[in-house]
Amino acid sequence: MATLIAPLNHSPLEDAEAIRKAVKGWGTDEKALITILGHRNATQRQQIRDTYYELFQEDLIKRLESELSGDFERGMYRWMAEPSERYAILANVALRHADKNYDVVVEIACALSPEELFIVRRAYHIRYHHSLEEDVAANTCGPLRQLLVGLVSSYRYGGNEINGKLAQCEADILHEAIKDKNSSKDEEVIRILTTRSKIQLIATFNRYKDDHGIAITKKLSDEGSDDFHKAMDIAIRCIQDHKKYYEKVLRNAMKGAGTNEEALTRVIVTRAEKDLNEIKEIYYKRNSVHLEHSVAKETSGDYKKFLLTLLGKED
Template sequence: MANYTKGTVKDFSGFDARADAEVLRKAMKGLGTSEEPILKILTSRSNAQRQQIAADFKTLFGRDLVDDLKSELTGKFETLMVALMRPAQLFDAHALKHAIKGAGTNEKVLTEILASRTPAELRNIKQVYQEEYEANLEDHITSDTAGYYQRMLVVLLQANRDPDGHVNEKLVEQDAQELFRAGELKWGTDEEKFITILGTRSVSHLRKVFDKYMTISGYQLEETIDRETSGELEKLLLAIVKCVRSVPAYFAESLFYAMKGAGTDDDTLIRIMVSRSEIDLLDIRKAFRRDYAKSLHHAIQKDTSGDYRKALLLLCGGEDD
């Protein structure tokens, strides 16, 4: 939903996959593991370059790099390094598969990915999911979810949001009025109106609808969603509205809450830092600094430790204070 501008991780200049493979093998060979070269290499190479390193590692040593990382590393640091090695095009499909596998569903992951990805990205995720797991993503999601939450996910999965461009002012007025009638003016809520409008209109159109809605109702749409809906549907609708307003701000908020209070939500922290590192992590950093009066770098430093912290700080790519 955003124009991607700035990642913190780019192609490493003077890249030599073979030399990197040799350094990684040396770091993991024999007794004990040297974590420093592993984290330095894997956080400073692009995902495409990491895949080349893995291919050369297998050619040179007849070993699988990811298997070696799993056997030599532990804990959150291992999880982060393995996540960095996942091919970029597979990252979201793997996260979704993991979220709906086994007992219980991780709705947080479904909401985050489906609310924040562009229609083109969603089409790609569906295709990769089909190829990788020989299964239909929509079928898997509908068998694990229910109600209006499921319907909103299905609408997003169609990836048929109107293309950005010309905004029809009459339709802006009409959509804002319909949302007002479906929520604030109605006893109960017409969830289907929210689902259709938020799931199919273009981003630039929706931004104007949100402004018009504020004029008509005196409320931000988020306030209405908060009052009129609940549970997973509420979280999903709010995520869509936030992503329409600003994808980087949405991820900055997710990172802030992942590190707020007692305990850190490391799954969310790793997923966002890895998946956005080549897309818009610099924009996320800027939004984090603006909205929470501290830098993302500072928050990571405070809430993590050891090699895991070092690797996250390198992915973060610098301080904003």
């Protein structure tokens, strides 16, 4: 369930005019922007963008960029992008980042549904005039490249059939590969993780746990893991239960001193219209504190107001 609170009916015209008032002249009425845009779903936001352009011959996103700043600006920019374009932007930013953040690439490839992932690949073409796998391949090499390119290119079967014998056989292969981080098994690991259906993989991971008494990700998230095994870990977590994975991202983003605003924004903005409510529940169970409270403690100002609005806080 979504946390976003959006009205069933809204007037794109009234919204566009109210936004114009909020950004016109000196100063910006950030509160008005949050009140409107923080309560509109993707279709409604697109209608507002279109109407705003018709009325004022100006791209609303560009205008917001010039009016806002810092984490609030980045958050609003992500929020206003059309969802598949937003994932394309997130993947591209991750690939261009100094300390290559492959987590985000793996997350997009494995947490989305096969059809959603394909639409993101199409959006990536349109925006960057390259294919996503092309840019992933150009930035990586060796088994890590094979794994990442395989994950972003995947179009997994979405049916419910499970082959128990296959799950057993492939759980054994994964165990052999992970046991000593045995690189001679990389090829088989990549084949399994990039081509099998999610349901089949979950059966394989369950088999692994039953047979070896330990979750498959336990050994992968060791301190000493290299990029390949880290990517494998994230892929498995996202396939197994993407909501639990997102809870972990939120938890890590607010752990200890400092906050990872990029991660915080990413999860809230991408999930607010989907399943952030369940992620909130998992967060509460795991941390005995409400997600809203953690976010309120870690953030401030308009950025804080914006995130809390997307989290479903009533004004």
